[in-house]
Amino acid sequence: QVQLVQSGAEVTKPGASVKVSCTTSDYTFTTYGINWVRQAPGQGLEWMGWISTQNGNTNYAQNLQGRVTISADTSTSTAYMELRSLRSDDTAFYYCARDLGSYSGGTYPFDYWGQGTLITVSS
Amino acid sequence: DIQMTQSPSTLSASVGDRVTITCRASQSIKNWLAWYQQRPGKAPKLLIYEASTLETDVPSRFSGSGSGTEFTLTINSLRPDDFATYYCQQYASWFRTFGPGTKIHMK
Numbered sequence: 001q002v003q004l005v006q007s008g009a010e011v012t013k014p015g016a017s018v019k020v021s022c023t024t025s026d027y028t029f030t031t032y033g034i035n036w037v038r039q040a041p042g043q044g045l046e047w048m049g050w051i052s053t054q055n056g057n058t059n060y061a062q063n064l065q066g067r068v069t070i071s072a073d074t075s076t077s078t079a080y081m082e083l084r085s086l087r088s089d090d091t092a093f094y095y096c097a098r099d100l101g102s103y104s105g106g107t108y109p110f111d112y113w114g115q116g117t118l119i120t121v122s123s
Numbered sequence: 124d125i126q127m128t129q130s131p132s133t134l135s136a137s138v139g140d141r142v143t144i145t146c147r148a149s150q151s152i153k154n155w156l157a158w159y160q161q162r163p164g165k166a167p168k169l170l171i172y173e174a175s176t177l178e179t180d181v182p183s184r185f186s187g188s189g190s191g192t193e194f195t196l197t198i199n200s201l202r203p204d205d206f207a208t209y210y211c212q213q214y215a216s217w218f219r220t221f222g223p224g225t226k227i228h229m230k
Contacts, residue, residue: 045221109157113166
């Protein structure tokens with residue numbers, strides 16, 4: 001069945017960067033967009049951004065613009081999220097999630113999710 | 124960005140109860156609204172999209188309604204595994220935003 005498997009937890013320092021991977025299986029990677037969502041401990045869900053796996057187009061949340069880059073490697077069916085200039089309030093679970101629909105010009109909710117990756121930012 | 128609000132933020136209920144959660148958008152999103160359930164330590168799970176369409180394999184005790192700016196999620200006959208946090212999400216805009224969540228806990 002469709003799976004999104006994320007890389008493992010990381011502890012990193014303020015000012016550093018982190019790159020989380022999301023490896024997909026059991027569907028055609030370039031058919032569905034991939035989103036990244038984060039959740040600080042005990043808090044709600046925050047959409048971070050999206051990538052079209054067909055053409056590499058991206059959209060980012062305005063509050064993260066300039067610090068986040070989402071990319072995709074179609075040869076390995078893997079999406080990546082890099083966050084730079086980390087701060088303590090970036091400590092959160094980071095999830096990748098697949099678009100429900102396949103039309104690259106549309107927006108969709110998310111039907112399959114990765115297991116989450118805990119990123120801890122601490123000096 | 125489109126802002127989403129939910130009420131209540133927490134809800135105390137018993138097994139067998141009927142519960143309703145309200146979600147409001149800061150501008151019309153037509154019916155481009157989804158509901159998710161999140162259990163502790165787990166990723167969110169899609170329950171409903173297009174305001175009222177049940178995702179595959181979601182039990183029929185879940186239902187959604189609304190359009191424009193006001194939406195509801197109803198759970199009929201609450202079961203033990205329904206005690207969780209529920210989020211609405213708009214996808215009318217590329218900048219897909221979530222509501223703050225409603226936690227259902229046992230009375």
